[in-house]
Amino acid sequence: MFPGGRGGLNPQKMSKMMKQMGIDIDELEDVEEVVIKQKNKELVFNKPKVVKMDAKGQEMYQIVGEPEETGEQIEEEYEPNEEDISLVVEQANSTEEEAKEELKKTDGDIAKAIVNLKD
Known part of the structure; x- marks a missing residue:
């Protein structure tokens, strides 16, 4: 080299x-x-x-x-912001609480949260 x-x-x-x-x-x-x-x-x-x-x-x-x-680290739980929650509420016709929970489950994947709430 x-x-x-x-x-x-x-x-x-x-x-x-x-x-x-x-x-x-x-x-x-x-x-x-x-x-x-x-x-x-x-x-x-x-x-x-x-x-x-x-x-x-x-x-x-x-x-x-x-x-x-070192071993596994404890990951911080994702906390959705108000803008993401509002978008999911609007697109999926859901409550804020439902939107927040679904965003946590999908680790912030807005599209997936909307699809899951529409099903």
Whole structure:
């Protein structure tokens, strides 16, 4: 991918080349933990190596380490807003309470809520 044979480019040449392309690289010191939260789990990196790259104002972070996966997270229950409730009430000829309950069941899928209430 990069010239320089099997061993690749030496780090100093790579750093110089990146600077010429407008990319600044800084290693963050003393990082104890990085947590990536997903819908149903978390990835926890303990004592990772973290590098921050700034390419013309766009910041990117590279995390190097072995993540630990945590179990299921408790998901927050969806709470429909007034606009969505009104739309479902109008389209499905339902009460606000019925619309709210159906929106919760469909996790905010307005079209599905309307169809379910019309059936």
